[in-house]
Amino acid sequence: MADQTYAHLKDEIYYNELYDKFTIEECRRWEKKEFWDVPSIKDEDPIKMKIKISFADKVVLPVALYAIKGERYAKKSETIRQWMARDKAKDDLVTNATEPRGIRCLVCSSPMNCISRDLHSDDRDKDRVLFMFECPNKGHKRRAYWESGEEWEPRPNLCLKCKAVTNPSHAREGNIITTTNTCPQCGHKETDTIDLNSKEEKIDPNFEADRKKYCLSEKEGGEYVSWMANAKNLLGSFKEREQNKEVYEAIAKVKTLAIVDLQNLLNPLIEKAGYTKLEFGKPEVKRDLFVEFTVQDNKPGRVEYDSCHGLEKLIKKNLEGTNWRLMSEGISYKLGFLNGRLRGASGEENLKEMITGKDTNQE
Ligand SMILES: [Zn+2]
Ligand SMILES: [Zn+2]
Structure with a gap:
């Protein structure tokens, strides 16, 4: 039988307006100053009090409002997407539910014919599909079944005070329905009214006016x-500097040497240590500068091991505190001829990597 299905998923315009309505409500509450009419603003001194209120009015409120409007904008499309997905899932649940068969009239x-299906919360507050059945003979009581085939039973009304089961009575006056619940055990009475007129x-x-005022356009949003993303980046880099304070202090102390300074530094030292003819090859320019060097051993009778290690130690020690490092492959030796590679960094980022040891020797 044809049964009606109530669609949960609505047009996107509906969600758009709903979202904007919440934004407007939130901003109105801020403008009414409900949130910050607080003791921290109050001051015994009337002049100070005046200053505080004016500061709150002219600075705190506009900034807070801008942030609220902006955040509402930033979350809008994702929230609407989620709402629509949630409602579509409800529709799918209803559409795909299997109608219970063989339901007969109790009279x-x-x-019986199924006349509608929709989601209802069960006694565990879980949304389940409920089917409504009607007898072809008018006036016979309807029956409702869950998809699982269990018959729906009205939830008992419980007394709020003693939890005894109560029996509500309904009275209708025009379009107002009043429900009265009187507890048979403790006498507690509760009334509830539904105004059918106020449904619309x-x-x-x-x-519309407040929507213009509080809901940011695509351009403003x-x-x-992007303003927020910049602020976050800036904050991130402040934090990073704070956390790596020692590294940045070390960078500030690094002595930056150009290749000629490097040569002037090392030349007298190697001569003194019994080497000679320090020469640099063609530098390789990557993010850092890589340059090969050669040296000749000038000390008769020095063996390979001593020659290599002596030079390595000397270079490492004297490059400390500068922007240069000896590459980890070390120094190689052949018949009194030594060679190795140096890496020179420039710029804060590259120096930071050199100092923290990250990226060492990567080209
Ligand atoms: Zn019947
Ligand atoms: Zn009671």
Whole structure:
């Protein structure tokens, strides 16, 4: 039988307006100063109090409002996507549910027709599909079944005070229905009214004007998002500097040597240590500068091991505190002829890598 299905998923315009409505409500609450009419603003001194209020009015509120508007914008499309996905999932659940078969009327035993299916929360507050059945003979009581085939049973009304089961009575006056729940055990009484007239949502006359005021356009929203991203980056780099304070202090102390300074530094030292003819090859320019060097051993009778290690130690020691390092492959030796490679860094980022040992010897 044809059964009606109530669609949960609505047009995107609906979600767009709903989201903007929440944004407007949040901003209005801020403008009413509900959130910050707090003791921290209060001051005994009327002059100070005046200054505080004016500061809050002119600075705190506009900044806070801008941030609220911006954050609402930033989360808008993702929130709407989630809402729509949630409602589509509900529709899928309803559409794909299998109608229970063979339901008969309790009065006349006629096979009943399914007239609707929709989601309802069960006694564990879980959303499940409920099917409503009607007898072809008018006036016979309807029956409702869960997809699983269990018959729906009304949830008992419990007394809020003693949890005894109560029996509500309903009275209708025009379009107002009053439900009264009187507890048979403790006598506690509760009334609830439903106004059928107020079902239609009242139109907020300021919606459109406030929407312009509080809901950022794509251009304004985009500006906020990129402003925020910059602020976060800036904050991130401040934090990084704070956490690596020692590294940055060390960078500031590094003595930066050009190749000629390097030559002037090393030449007298190697001569003194019994080497000669320090020469540099053609430098290789990557992010850092890599340059090969050669030296001749000038000390008669010095063996390979002593020659290599002597030079390595000397170079390492004297490059400390400068922007130069001996590459980890060390120094090689052949018939009194030694060679190795040096790496020179420039710029804060590269020096930082050299000092922290990250990226060492990577070209
Ligand atoms: Zn019937
Ligand atoms: Zn009670």
